[in-house]
Amino acid sequence: MRLDELTRPDFPILERVVNGHPLVYLDSAASSQRPRTVIEAMSQYYARSHANVHRSIHTLGEEATELYEAARDRVQRFIGAQHREEVIFTRGTTDGLSLLAETIGRTLRAGDEVLITELEHHSNIVPWQLATRDRGAVLKAVPLGDDGTLDLGAFERLITRRTRVVAFAHVSNVLGTINPVAGMCARARQAGAFSVVDGAQAAPHLSLDMCALDCDFYAFSAHKMLGPTGLGVLYGRRKVLEALEPGRGGSEMIKEVWIDRAQWNDLPWRFEPGTPPIAEAVGLSAAIEYLEKLGMDAVAEHERALTRQTLEGLAAIPGVRVYGPPASEARGAVVAFSVEGLHPHDVAALLDAEGIAVRAGHHCAMPLMRRLGVVGTSRASFSVFNSPEEVRHLLAAVGELRTAL
Amino acid sequence: MSATQAARGPYSDVIRERWRRPRFRGELPGAGAVAEDVNPLCGDRVRLMLALEGERVSAARFVGDSCAICAASADVLAELVVGRSRAEALRVGAADLLAVLQADIRPTRMRCVTLPLSVLATALNGKR
Numbered sequence: 001m002r003l004d005e006l007t008r009p010d011f012p013i014l015e016r017v018v019n020g021h022p023l024v025y026l027d028s029a030a031s032s033q034r035p036r037t038v039i040e041a042m043s044q045y046y047a048r049s050h051a052n053v054h055r056s057i058h059t060l061g062e063e064a065t066e067l068y069e070a071a072r073d074r075v076q077r078f079i080g081a082q083h084r085e086e087v088i089f090t091r092g093t094t095d096g097l098s099l100l101a102e103t104i105g106r107t108l109r110a111g112d113e114v115l116i117t118e119l120e121h122h123s124n125i126v127p128w129q130l131a132t133r134d135r136g137a138v139l140k141a142v143p144l145g146d147d148g149t150l151d152l153g154a155f156e157r158l159i160t161r162r163t164r165v166v167a168f169a170h171v172s173n174v175l176g177t178i179n180p181v182a183g184m185c186a187r188a189r190q191a192g193a194f195s196v197v198d199g200a201q202a203a204p205h206l207s208l209d210m211c212a213l214d215c216d217f218y219a220f221s222a223h224k225m226l227g228p229t230g231l232g233v234l235y236g237r238r239k240v241l242e243a244l245e246p247g248r249g250g251s252e253m254i255k256e257v258w259i260d261r262a263q264w265n266d267l268p269w270r271f272e273p274g275t276p277p278i279a280e281a282v283g284l285s286a287a288i289e290y291l292e293k294l295g296m297d298a299v300a301e302h303e304r305a306l307t308r309q310t311l312e313g314l315a316a317i318p319g320v321r322v323y324g325p326p327a328s329e330a331r332g333a334v335v336a337f338s339v340e341g342l343h344p345h346d347v348a349a350l351l352d353a354e355g356i357a358v359r360a361g362h363h364c365a366m367p368l369m370r371r372l373g374v375v376g377t378s379r380a381s382f383s384v385f386n387s388p389e390e391v392r393h394l395l396a397a398v399g400e401l402r403t404a405l
Numbered sequence: 406m407s408a409t410q411a412a413r414g415p416y417s418d419v420i421r422e423r424w425r426r427p428r429f430r431g432e433l434p435g436a437g438a439v440a441e442d443v444n445p446l447c448g449d450r451v452r453l454m455l456a457l458e459g460e461r462v463s464a465a466r467f468v469g470d471s472c473a474i475c476a477a478s479a480d481v482l483a484e485l486v487v488g489r490s491r492a493e494a495l496r497v498g499a500a501d502l503l504a505v506l507q508a509d510i511r512p513t514r515m516r517c518v519t520l521p522l523s524v525l526a527t528a529l530n531g532k533r
Contacts, residue, residue, distance in 0.1 A: 019414075343472035345447050346416075349514070353414035361447045375448035375470055405421055405473055 003294060003302040004387040010035040010290075011385050021355025024390045029173055029201060029334045029381030030359050031223045034287070038226060041286035042279045052275055054252065064278055071281035072268070075233055078288045079218070080209035085267035086241065088234040089276050093200040094123040096219030096234035097167070099271065100196055103247030104165055105131030113162040115193070117142040117150055117179075118371050119172045122364040124198045128167060142168070144371055148175045148324040155184065163193040170202035170218075171332035174363045174379065175324030176307065178202075178332060185215040194240065200224055203233075204383070205303055205333050207296035216240045222280060226383070227287035231280035234271070241267050250274045291384075299384055303333040306382045306391055310335045313395040319402050323377060336363070336377040339401050344376040350404050351378075354397045415474060417508035419481075424473035429483035433466035440528035444520050449475045453524045455486070462486045462494050472517055474510065479521040481505045491529050498522070 008014055013033045016023040025033060045067060051060035053068045076084045090096040108114075114128045118141050132139045142155045150168075159166065166188035171178050185195035196217045202208065204225035210218060217240070222231040236244075246253055246264060250273030255263045264270045291299060311327040314320050319340035325331055339347050348360035361376040362369045369376060380394060416424075436454035443450045449471035456464040465483035469476065481502055486494040499519050503510065510518055 343447075343449075345449075345472040345514075345517070346474075349414045349416070349472075366448075369448070375450075405416060405424060 002387070003298060004385055007035070007294070007385045008387070010037070012036060012039070014385060018355040018357070019353050024354075024356040024393055026380040026382065026386065026390070026394060027357045027359050028204070028224065028383035028386075029379065031229070032204060032226050032383045033385065034226055034228070034283075035290050037290055038228065038283045038286045042228060042283040045279050045282045050279070053278055054269070067285075068276065068278050068281050071285035074285045074288050078208070078292065079203070079233075079235055080211055081235055082211060083238050086210070086235055086238050088236060088241075088268045088271045089281060090219070090232040090234045091230055091277065092223070092232035093198060093219045093221045094127075094232075096217075096232050097123050097196070097198060098127045099234060099247060100217055100219075101127035101131040103244055104194060105135065106245070106247060108132065108135040108137040108164060110136030111162060112137040112164045113140055113160065114138070114165045114167065115140050115142065115155075115158055115163050116166075117168045118144040119150070119175060119177060119365065119368050120167075120169055121173050121198060121200070122366070123200075124167055124169060124196075125367065128165070137164070138162075141367070144368070147326075148172075148177050150177070150179060152180070155187070159187060159191050159193070161191065163188070163191050165194045165196060166191075167196035167198070169198040169200075171199075171205070171334075172324070172365075172368075173201045173332075173334060174336045174365050174368055174377065176331035176334045176336075177325055178206075178330050181213045181215065185213060189214075189216075201332050201334065204291075205296075206300055210235055210237075222284040222287065225284075225287055226290055228277075228280040228283040231277045231284055233284075236271075238267065241271070246270050246273075248273050252276070294384060302384060303382045303386075304331070306386055306388065307331055307333055307335060309388060309391045310380055310382075310394065313391065314398060317395070317399050320398060323372060333382040334379055335381070336379045337398075338374060338377050339398065342401060342405065344378045346405060347378040347398075347401060350401055351394070351397055354393075356394055356397055358394075415508050415510050415514060417506060419506050420473055420477040420508050423477035423480045423506075427476060427480045429466055429480050430468065430476070431466045432468060433464060436464075436466070438528040438531065440524045440531060442520060442524045442527065444471075444475070444516050446516060447472065449517060449520055451475060451479050451521050451524050453479065453483070453521060453528050455525075455528055457491070460490045460492075462489055462491070467521065471520075474506075474508070474514055474517040475520055477506060478502050478518045479524075482521045482525060486525065495526060495529055497525070 049063040188195040199220040203220035218235040223229040344360035433454035438455040441452035451469035467479040
């Protein structure tokens with residue numbers, strides 16, 4: 001049985017009719033949909049077990065704490081982290097990267113360098129601009145080759161003894177490029193720099209193993225991987241986390257507080273100030289359980305087939321241009337494309353009239369858009385519930401776009 | 406809304422016509438009032454050029470890199486302001502544009518309609 005045949009009945013939103021057509025949801029890279037088990041787990045939590053976590057000495061408080069910490073254990077197993085205290089819950093990928101930029105940023109000195117890449121999402125650019133600007137540090141970017149992959153020769157040249165942080169995406173949210181994470185992290189460590197990986201587009205689609213990637217930090221969002229909004233995960237290598245001062249203060253993250261000072265809590269709570277998104281952690285746990293039942297290898301294979309079908313189909317339509325590495329290369333589950341003579345927003349609006357949801361615009365990657373020489377692109381992205389029939393529907397609709405306006 | 410219209414989304418016949426055959430797209434050499442702005446959501450960019458005879462707008466042209474809705478809106482706006490005084494031109498609003506465009510524009514695309522209006526305000530207020 002194909003994966004989409006197995007999963008489609010689990011996603012209630014797929015029953016929606018949009019503009020007179022059955023919904024074809026091809027925007028999971030922006031935010032995926034949720035299976036019933038995730039919605040029910042959160043609803044059950046609120047209906048039966050909600051209370052604040054960690055310091056509530058009553059039954060519900062203990063239940064909520066157990067569920068919240070069990071979610072951490074599940075994430076730990078899912079990403080192959082060695083220790084549970086390496087899993088920090090945040091509000092999302094952007095929040096995790098910002099937390100790091102603020103925290104590491106405080107230790108930067110004038111002349112220190114932070115190295116990012118040209119294909120980053122704004123979330124992995126702007127926090128580093130703020131962090132370097134205030135400290136007189138320097139922000140540099142690894143350029144992109146014409147084939148949509150990073151110029152690794154330039155990476156070698158740009159990484160120096162002044163480099164304190166190397167921050168880059170595991171999978172590009174526009175091009176689908178899969179960066180050589182393990183190699184880049186090893187090189188960063190050799191240079192004495194922290195490695196920070198934006199895993200937002202990888203965690204929903206690839207089998208992850210923090211030990212194999214051997215990065216210092218890895219951030220991702222629950223809502224792109226069948227889970228709820230408002231929750232993210234920041235993995236941090238224990239040794240590195242232990243040596244870092246928290247950048248944000250509040251409750252939960254302390255052991256003892258005086259008027260003029262505080263003693264930090266243990267990991268991971270040291271980096272989790274305030275009441276965390278508890279129901280969302282319960283939801284993420286259910287989402288991971290769902291993905292694990294399918295098997296991440298089966299998920300990756302299914303989405304790879306859809307991506308290849310889309311790339312080859314779109315490239316065969318006159319006036320349509322696709323971006324990123326060729327279909328033969330390993331790619332993430334996104335396909336950015338443009339239609340000659342049409343603005344990406346018009347492409348998206350015309351497809352929406354056919355019930356097809358795609359993303360259009362700069363995809364929060366303006367430097368990359370400038371590098372590609374476009375104002376924006378349209379982007380189809382895939383999840384476990386998408387089918388080859390839906391891709392055929394997209395291809396047929398795109399084929400008629402040039403005469404639609 | 407008819408079935409044909411639904412299949413076209415927000416693209417009314419007026420928008421399609423203005424997008425394919427704009428009447429006011431192009432440069433206006435010697436324009437007395439010029440402004441340009443960008444919609445940060447989508448990267449739409451519109452530049453509006455106005456020639457003024459005293460207080461009256463005597464000619465208007467626009468150029469830009471934008472979606473069909475924004476381009477059609479700019480084209481209609483250029484038509485509406487020609488012959489009006491500066492004060493009258495500044496009173497042209499989104500409702501006037503929508504009345505001509507005859508389109509069902511959702512809130513997410515309203516900025517596409519109104520971007521040319523803010524460019525017009527900058528052009529006219531920036532002069533003198």
